[in-house]
Amino acid sequence: MAQESPKNSAAEIPVTSNGQLEDSHEHSFNRDLKRSLPVGLGLSETKITSHGFDSTKEGVVEAGPFPGKGSSASPKPSVISPSSAAASRLAGQGCDLIIPTGGRAQQKSGPVVLADEVKNPAMEKLELVRKWSLNTYKCTRQIISEKLGRGSRTVDLELEAQIDILRDNKKKYENILKLAQTLSTQLFQMVHTQRQLGDAFADLSLKSLELHEEFGYNADTQKLLAKNGETLLGAINFFIANVNTLVNKTIEDTLLTVKQYESARIEYDAYRTDLEELNLGPRDANTLPKIEQSQQLFQVHKEKYDKMRNDVSIKLKFLEENKVKVLHNQLVLFHNAIAAYFAGNQKQLEQTLKQFHIKLKTPGADAPSWLEEQ
Structure with a gap:
């Protein structure tokens, strides 16, 4: 008896219950697919998801209940790992592959976040130097x-006049201060000579x-x-100290402002001149950004200029009030002391000294320590 050749399952011709051939290609495909899948996984439990090239889930086969058909058994999840070529493409697209504890690769898609570049301190300093150089060039x-x-300049006539008067008065006050110091030095020498005499x-x-008796009268006169x-020297030194504070601190602080x-x-x-020159030039795609930037810088410096002008006006006002009050008291002191002495x-x-709360140092008293002067 001749040996029968083994039957190929793929070459079998399915026969229905009534003996007719089944011409459904779908049934044949489903049957072959069932044989190729693992045991325990039916066709109804499998779903193939296909995406385009832009998708981050290329090469993934998900297992689950097929829509429209129920399954009595609970489906078992199955994931087919992508090939090395697909993994390379996924890595190129910025995706991550996470390996769970089961040893199967899962794909995690998400936006790629790039860390901000660390700013270089040298570049920041170079930028500051560039801005400073540009500003210095414009001002020069x-x-x-x-x-x-x-070039044209902005002038506030009233404020400029007040500043000129202040500078002129400062020079005159400095001259008075210098003469008063000279008088104090000479009076100190005269008092010292009178005491010795x-x-x-x-x-x-x-x-x-x-x-x-004759020597005694002269001795008493010189000592008096x-x-x-x-006493007069104490009044003059008090006058010098207050005028010096007014000139070299109060007025100097105002002049610094x-x-x-x-x-x-x-x-x-x-x-302002830079903006005017840009506005007189052509307006095109290249010049419009420069004009806009120049307008912003002009506005910033205009606000700074207005603020400083307001600060100067306020300081000049308070300085005038303080100057009148201080000089009134000091001039009265100087006059009364000189008149009473001579x-x-x-x-x-x-x-006069009591009126202005001036305390004289006792002759021959020890100088205060450096701790007391602090």
């Missing part, structure tokens, strides 16, 4: 243009019996003059 050009009479007369009064001179105001004015005029009115001289 503005100053040269003003000195040559080619009084001591010499007193010594001779004790040693010369025949001229005892030295005492009154010390004036310098900042003038610098802001130069920057404002420099950027009139020989010792009581009036002492009363």
